Amino acid sequence: MSTLKVNDIEEATSGGGKIFPARAWVNFSGTGTISISDDGNVGSLTDETTGSYTINFSNNMASANYAPTGNSNFNNNRYGPYNDGQVVPRLLSSSSVYVFCTDGGGGINDQYGVYVTVTGYQ
C-alpha cells in the first residue's frame, strides 16, 4: 500500500474549492459489552455509563474546535418508533469526544448501532 501525502485537496472543477475529509470515524455497537465494528483514527472507546461513550482518537486534533456528527439506531428494527437515535456531542477535547445517545423519545439509552464522524483540522 502506498501513502499519498498532500497539504490540501481541491476540486479540479467548479472553482477549485477545498475538500475537508473526515479526520476520525467510528461505527460501534453500544449495547452489551460494547464493541467497535470499524473505525478510522480511533484508539479506543470508553463505555462511560448508559448511552454515554468517550471516543478517544489515535492522533489528536489540532484543537477542540472540530465538528463531530453522528446518529444511531436505538434498536435492531429497521423502521418503527424509537429507532431514530440521536448522538449528542458534549465535552470536546483535542484527544477525545464524549457523546451521549438518545432514543426518539428523548431518553438516554444504549444504542444498537452508533455512528460518529469528526471533521476539522488535524
Added chain:
Amino acid sequence: MTKYTKYRVVFDDPDALDEPTKVLVPAQQWLDEAMAGNLPPIWVYWQLQDDEAKAIEEGRHSTFQHDPDKHALQWTAPRIGPLTEEEAMEYLVMKDLPRKCWAEEHNRPMFKIVRTEEVPSDRQFRNAWEMAA
C-alpha cells in the same frame, strides 16, 4: 478479516467515584498499528495533554491550538517499535485513561486490564461493581 481484541480496561475515575465503573475498548486498527511498531513515544501524547490541560486551567480552551511542532510529533517522532498485545494495552492505559488512575497511589486499584469475557454483558448492578486487587 476483522479480529477482536482479547482485552478491555475496567476503571474508575478517582475524581468521580460515584459514577459507574467505566470500560475501555481498544480499537483493533490501533492495536494492529501498536503491534506493528508504528506508535510514537507516549510522552508525545502527554505533552499535548499537558498543554491542553494548562489551556483549560487558564480559561483559554475555546481558542487553544496545539503547538504545530509538538502536534506533528505524533507522526514524525521516531517509532517505538513493535509491542505485544499486553504492552499495547499498558500503553493505551497511559494514553487514554485519566492520568490520576494510573500515576497516583490510591487505597484500592483504579483500573484493571481484563479479558473481554470477564466484563459482564449487561449493566445490571454496574454501580456496585468492585475491582478485585
